Amino acid sequence: MADEPGVGSASVDSRAGAALAGTLEATPPSGLPVGPALPTISGSGAPTLEDVARVAGVSRATVSRVVNGQRRVAADIQAVVREAIATTGYVPNLAARSLVTRRTGAVIVVVSGAEEQGSPSTIDFADPFFGRVVGGMLRALRPRDVDPVLMLAETDSDRARVISSLRNGNADGALVVSTRGDDPMPGLLVEAGLPAVVFARPGRPIPLSFVDVANRDGARLAAEHLVARGCRHVAAISGPLDVPSAQDRLSGFQDAMARHGQAFVPTVGGNFTYESGVAAMTSLLAEYGDLDGVFASNDLMALGAIEALQASGRRVPDDVRVIGFDDSSVGAVSRPALTSVRQPIEEMAAEMARILLDTIADPGRRVTSTIFEPTLRIRDSA
Amino acid sequence: MADEPGVGSASVDSRAGAALAGTLEATPPSGLPVGPALPTISGSGAPTLEDVARVAGVSRATVSRVVNGQRRVAADIQAVVREAIATTGYVPNLAARSLVTRRTGAVIVVVSGAEEQGSPSTIDFADPFFGRVVGGMLRALRPRDVDPVLMLAETDSDRARVISSLRNGNADGALVVSTRGDDPMPGLLVEAGLPAVVFARPGRPIPLSFVDVANRDGARLAAEHLVARGCRHVAAISGPLDVPSAQDRLSGFQDAMARHGQAFVPTVGGNFTYESGVAAMTSLLAEYGDLDGVFASNDLMALGAIEALQASGRRVPDDVRVIGFDDSSVGAVSRPALTSVRQPIEEMAAEMARILLDTIADPGRRVTSTIFEPTLRIRDSA
DNA sequence: CCAGTCTCGGAGAGCGCTCTCGCCGAATTC
DNA sequence: GAATTCGGCGAGAGCGCTCTCCGAGACTGG
Numbered sequence: 006m007a008d009e010p011g012v013g014s015a016s017v018d019s020r021a022g023a024a025l026a027g028t029l030e031a032t033p034p035s036g037l038p039v040g041p042a043l044p045t046i047s048g049s050g051a052p053t054l055e056d057v058a059r060v061a062g063v064s065r066a067t068v069s070r071v072v073n074g075q076r077r078v079a080a081d082i083q084a085v086v087r088e089a090i091a092t093t094g095y096v097p098n099l100a101a102r103s104l105v106t107r108r109t110g111a112v113i114v115v116v117s118g119a120e121e122q123g124s125p126s127t128i129d130f131a132d133p134f135f136g137r138v139v140g141g142m143l144r145a146l147r148p149r150d151v152d153p154v155l156m157l158a159e160t161d162s163d164r165a166r167v168i169s170s171l172r173n174g175n176a177d178g179a180l181v182v183s184t185r186g187d188d189p190m191p192g193l194l195v196e197a198g199l200p201a202v203v204f205a206r207p208g209r210p211i212p213l214s215f216v217d218v219a220n221r222d223g224a225r226l227a228a229e230h231l232v233a234r235g236c237r238h239v240a241a242i243s244g245p246l247d248v249p250s251a252q253d254r255l256s257g258f259q260d261a262m263a264r265h266g267q268a269f270v271p272t273v274g275g276n277f278t279y280e281s282g283v284a285a286m287t288s289l290l291a292e293y294g295d296l297d298g299v300f301a302s303n304d305l306m307a308l309g310a311i312e313a314l315q316a317s318g319r320r321v322p323d324d325v326r327v328i329g330f331d332d333s334s335v336g337a338v339s340r341p342a343l344t345s346v347r348q349p350i351e352e353m354a355a356e357m358a359r360i361l362l363d364t365i366a367d368p369g370r371r372v373t374s375t376i377f378e379p380t381l382r383i384r385d386s387a
Numbered sequence: 388m389a390d391e392p393g394v395g396s397a398s399v400d401s402r403a404g405a406a407l408a409g410t411l412e413a414t415p416p417s418g419l420p421v422g423p424a425l426p427t428i429s430g431s432g433a434p435t436l437e438d439v440a441r442v443a444g445v446s447r448a449t450v451s452r453v454v455n456g457q458r459r460v461a462a463d464i465q466a467v468v469r470e471a472i473a474t475t476g477y478v479p480n481l482a483a484r485s486l487v488t489r490r491t492g493a494v495i496v497v498v499s500g501a502e503e504q505g506s507p508s509t510i511d512f513a514d515p516f517f518g519r520v521v522g523g524m525l526r527a528l529r530p531r532d533v534d535p536v537l538m539l540a541e542t543d544s545d546r547a548r549v550i551s552s553l554r555n556g557n558a559d560g561a562l563v564v565s566t567r568g569d570d571p572m573p574g575l576l577v578e579a580g581l582p583a584v585v586f587a588r589p590g591r592p593i594p595l596s597f598v599d600v601a602n603r604d605g606a607r608l609a610a611e612h613l614v615a616r617g618c619r620h621v622a623a624i625s626g627p628l629d630v631p632s633a634q635d636r637l638s639g640f641q642d643a644m645a646r647h648g649q650a651f652v653p654t655v656g657g658n659f660t661y662e663s664g665v666a667a668m669t670s671l672l673a674e675y676g677d678l679d680g681v682f683a684s685n686d687l688m689a690l691g692a693i694e695a696l697q698a699s700g701r702r703v704p705d706d707v708r709v710i711g712f713d714d715s716s717v718g719a720v721s722r723p724a725l726t727s728v729r730q731p732i733e734e735m736a737a738e739m740a741r742i743l744l745d746t747i748a749d750p751g752r753r754v755t756s757t758i759f760e761p762t763l764r765i766r767d768s769a
Numbered sequence: 770c771c772a773g774t775c776t777c778g779g780a781g782a783g784c785g786c787t788c789t790c791g792c793c794g795a796a797t798t799c
Numbered sequence: 800g801a802a803t804t805c806g807g808c809g810a811g812a813g814c815g816c817t818c819t820c821c822g823a824g825a826c827t828g829g
Contacts, residue, residue, distance in 0.1 A: 070817095308720050
């Protein structure tokens with residue numbers, strides 16, 4: 006730590022600086038500490054429309070028209086105005102604009118999770134899924150000059166905060182990513198009549214647009230691959246069956262296997278974690294020792310299954326083939342690399358963003374669902 | 388026209404009712420009184436301060452004071468106002484507020500990456516690092532009622548957009564996470580005199596607060612662990628040396644090894660990817676066949692090194708011990724599970740947020756750097 | 770050549786909020 | 800009890816922007 010950079014003063018804290026938390030003056034009951042409003046003619050802050058108008062020798066309205074391309078403005082005046090904008094370094098104040106337009110140019114990305122029971126959170130930000138979704142949205146939002154505002158929704162009060170943010174135009178709509186099947190968030194959004202799109206089909210039918218992957222097709226792909234590789238005794242590790250996607254993946258897999266001659270598929274439920282994959286595989290093995298193929302409803306459980314398989318002395322894929330679902334990045338670096346059903350998360354997220362933006366632009370837009378086709382990412386485990 | 392102005396006076400009540408019920412109120416007949424300057428009773432939706440004031444029988448100012456806890460307001464009046472707020476379902480319009488306070492209650496999280504060369508992006512949203520950082524920030528931001536707005540900064544125009552967003556109060560400050568050493572973003576922020584905090588020490592000294600991990604200490608931890616496990620011929624796989632952290636990790640490791648008797652540490656550079664880890668290890672093996680320990684500057688490269696090691700017939704950790712850096716989630720599920728230097732990313736991110744918020748509240752605040760101590764996460768690979 | 774039509778810039782009214790200022794009534798003082 | 804202080808509420812002025820309405824000038828047609 007002798008190599009402190011030459012930045013003025015460095016207060017080096019080895020642990021999270023609890024001391025810092027107290028240095029701020031007592032915050033008022035609610036809201037941020039607010040400073041006095043300066044008389045602000047134009048000397049202190051950023052240039053305003055007014056300033057540009059003065060420099061250009063036109064009215065505010067004209068400048069506004071040029072900035073927004075609203076109505077036709079004579080070419081020469083337009084040039085003068087643009088010149089003035091450049092020299093003043095003017096940038097529109099979005100607060101003022103949204104105050105009158107009632108558009109914010111922002112949407113809320115709601116990461117909706119855990120019940121407020123004992124556990125701190127079911128939301129795992131370290132899950133690459135999260136980043137991929139956000140990244141996908143970003144790609145679609147940015148060209149339309151819309152920014153995502155991140156909000157967590159774990160408790161009722163979190164959800165209320167999301168709703169009220171939306172209700173008074175803090176943002177124009179919501180993109181919801183739930184980590185549970187019975188998430189109340191979509192319902193609240195519909196009730197409030199707010200523009201929103203959710204990732205994955207909601208637990209109960211609800212008039213809300215969503216984007217999803219054809220889970221049954223993905224499971225079928227896995228089944229067919231296993232069968233094609235010669236598997237004859239196949240088992241499944243499912244996710245929590247109150248989650249629609251887990252349900253679909255399981256039933257899709259079972260149906261496909263039935264079509265290929267294996268009417269009964271031994272199944273054990275997990276909860277999408279690595280540990281539950283280990284446990285599920287272990288109990289599967291105890292009862293069905295001659296398994297030669299396993300389909301897990303996500304990659305983490307598939308990895309757990311492989312662990313359990315190897316612990317029992319079986320080789321993957323030689324003795325037992327394993328397929329996961331998600332094509333997550335952990336599957337790519339694991340050994341053996343995981344064969345997995347790939348859902349195009351980024352594209353799905355981008356589509357969510359597009360649908361939401363359309364809905365915001367045209368509130369009368371019909372509720373739609375867009376289903377993406379999964380593909381099989383074949384690696385080493387099957 | 389019949390039902391418009393005549394019954395207009397009752398509109399407050401009906402609005403309050405609609406707000407309470409949360410029902411979808413049919414939009415008022417549009418077309419008739421839209422254009423002319425109405426006294427603005429029943430606008431588009433949410434109740435305003437004005438409405439609350441009317442219901443409570445006080446002035447706007449008083450309601451505002453109650454909402455913001457600004458000045459002392461008589462207890463009974465306060466009760467009446469709160470009551471009115473509840474019945475109307477009032478929530479402050481942040482655009483209006485920020486227009487006068489010049490505070491937005493939002494900060495920009497800038498994910499700053501790639502030069503605008505050929506490649507689409509160096510930003511990998513699937514990297515769990517990203518989510519962990521955002522999650523950590525969220526935890527610190529939420530209690531202070533501040534929301535993060537996500538922005539990418541890959542091109543100059545992206546960066547300009549961030550700067551101007553900040554300049555006209557679209558957000559109060561920036562939390563910057565760079566994926567490269569020579570990121571221009573921090574410099575631009577400083578130039579513009581905008582509140583910002585960056586993750587990891589910037590490439591060049593710059594008067595900007597940052598949060599970092601003691602990279603040298605982490606590398607020392609790795610070195611000492613390897614030595615303690617009996618390694619005598621140790622190599623290193625470093626990251627790009629223009630990235631300060633990669634530089635520190637390497638030199639810290641070399642110094643520590645020197646103190647323990649190994650003056651020369653064979654080193655090959657990588658670029659933080661899995662593939663580069665494979666390549667680096669392979670070339671290391673070609674020249675130094677008797678290696679018994681490897682330190683990689685991040686987990687992905689460590690995993691790549693293990694792959695190359697195993698491909699060459701060596702066992703990990705029996706023949707060669709491998710330590711990574713980051714304690715990323717991929718390391719936990721890989722086999723063998725990766726021993727790694729852990730940096731408390733979430734806490735670091737939370738601290739960034741806290742520093743930024745303090746800086747915003749007190750612009751005169753000194754530039755600080757907070758260095759967190761890494762720990763060693765011992766698993767199976769070393 | 771004049772009425773009619775069209776084009777385009779300016780004036781001005783707010784959007785919902787905060788905050789300064791002034792005023793009133795109650796508490797305090799001598 | 801009158802003068803003074805002071806706490807606390809209301810009035811009102813904007814914050815920077817958009818947008819409607821209006822009017823002046825340019826153009827068209829008969």
